[in-house]
Amino acid sequence: MFESKIVFFGEFPPKVCHGISLSNERILNVLCPFFHVVKLEDRSSFGGFFSKLFSFFYSSIRLIFLSFFKIDIYYTNFPMSSLGLWKVYVSVLIVGFFSPRVKIISHLHRGDLLDFIKVDKNRKLFDRFVSRIDFILVLSESSESDINELLPFNNVVVRVVRNTIKLESEYNVRDVDFLNRRFYCLCNYISSKRIHSMVSIANYYPNFSVDFNGVFSSNDYMEKLKKLDVNNVCNFGGVVSGQDKETKLRCAKALVLPSLNEGMPLVILESLAQGTPVICFNIGYISEYLGENYPGLVKELTDEAFREKMDWLNQLPEDDYKNLRDLSYSVFWENYSPDKVNENILSVFQDCIDQSSI
Structure with a gap:
């Protein structure tokens, strides 16, 4: 009792x-x-x-x-x-x-x-x-x-x-293939999260392939996102949870979060736990969680700086990319x-x- x-x-x-x-x-x-x-x-x-x-x-x-x-x-x-x-x-x-x-x-x-x-x-x-x-x-x-x-x-x-976070399954950071990965944005489809900016960045030369998951908002906003995707490089999916979410994060090239209004998004920890690097702006308390020198932090709060960070990660040699995944994995498991x-x-x-x- x-x-x-x-x-x-x-x-x-x-x-x-x-x-x-x-x-x-x-x-x-x-x-x-x-x-x-x-x-x-x-x-x-x-x-x-x-x-x-x-x-x-x-x-x-x-x-x-x-x-x-x-x-x-x-x-x-x-x-x-x-x-x-x-x-x-x-x-x-x-x-x-x-x-x-x-x-x-x-x-x-x-x-x-x-x-x-x-x-x-x-x-x-x-x-x-x-x-x-x-x-x-x-x-x-x-x-x-x-x-x-x-x-x-x-x-x-x-x-x-x-x-x-609560994990559905244990995972070894070195267990998966590193080829043909896509960027991943796991965030609800609302304008304050700047999903439209992410779609525009993905369609700017050089194009980036980005998968999205989240709660759909208004039909007008979803139509706006589809019109911005002029090169058809974005996939817009609905809510994902549990092992499906963990698998999507694990298989992503990097988690990308374009929002400029965050405290400490839980999805960052969900990504790190899977060994998937994070690209996000240095806002709120994010740098306290990732570390001031985490390579994926975008310190200049502009779309151009965000795009450059994605381009940098996209061109990493495989060994350097694997090291970044190891670093991301250790940030979570040693601290959170x-x-x-x-x-x-x-x-x-x-x-x-x-x-x-x-």
């Missing part, structure tokens, strides 16, 4: 499939054998206004009911949107009112906090929210330092919990193996439980 209860409010796959929802599921799976975990799925991001309002109202009623009984930890994400943060803030107020001894943990999965709070109303909301929570989990030491500077006199505890990260997760939540019993 578990003594300590954790209530989590947030999004999960398969209803929502992105890096944060996958992390939510993975972390709760780590906690479940050791704590009584109650999952409350947030469905208020879907449908029209009244549907979203009803979904959040329903979740709030469930939270009130759960809060009548003893909750040791209320765990939720730390959104970087005004509406998302208001929603979580209200949920924290509800739980805190009905379970005043609860400890509250909020997980910041993104790297754009400083940009978010540049807006005055967002900064005020941020200050209100952190005054109600006990622990903030962040992805990197830089994020930890940023928050501590923002909150020099606040009692909130900031802890670094690095990302990792699931066992290491999961041990840290359990330690953080146990520390919070210990504080709640004082």
Whole structure:
């Protein structure tokens, strides 16, 4: 019988499939054998206004009911949107009112906090929210330092919990053929991820063959991507998961991510775990995960610099390419193996439980 209860409010796959929802599921799976975990799925991001309002109202009623009984930890994400943060803030107020001894943990999965709070109303909301929570989990030491500077006199505890992934199968980096590989972009088809830029880069001389997988967005955006693919060098696929995703990453020449707005994309770790090199812009906390000198980092934030990096990798001799795969593989397994990260997760939540019993 578990003594300590954790209530989590947030999004999960398969209803929502992105890096944060996958992390939510993975972390709760780590906690479940050791704590009584109650999952409350947030469905208020879907449908029209009244549907979203009803979904959040329903979740709030469930939270009130759960809060009548003893909750040791209320765990939720730390959104970087005004509406998302208001929603979580209200949920924290509800739980805190009905379970005043609860400890509250909020997980910041993104790297754009400083940009978010540049807006005055967002900064005020941020200050209100952190005054109600006990622990903030962040992805990197830089994020930890940023928050501590923002909150020099606040009692909130900031802890670094690095990302990792759940692997479906083990893989030896030297086990596959290195010929006839294509670049691979694993990202949802939305304009903010700059998929259109990737298609344009692929069609610029010299052409690069690129396979895509992700959640389809509007028909108009998909039509735009197809029109940009004038040389038919891009394949646009849908959602991929599990061993199929691992196989696609493993067999790719490199993972390419053209986005300029990221914290630490989970797909980078998924690629490194398969020994597949990554080409991405040096933004968010990516360099802290890959290392400042990782060869695939694009430090000049332009499409031309990104294209040049792809061209550089495309022309690597086979031995140099194999060495790059070895390096990518070791970056993940020496720093972000699931066992290491999961041990840290359990330690953080146990520390919070210990504080709640004082």
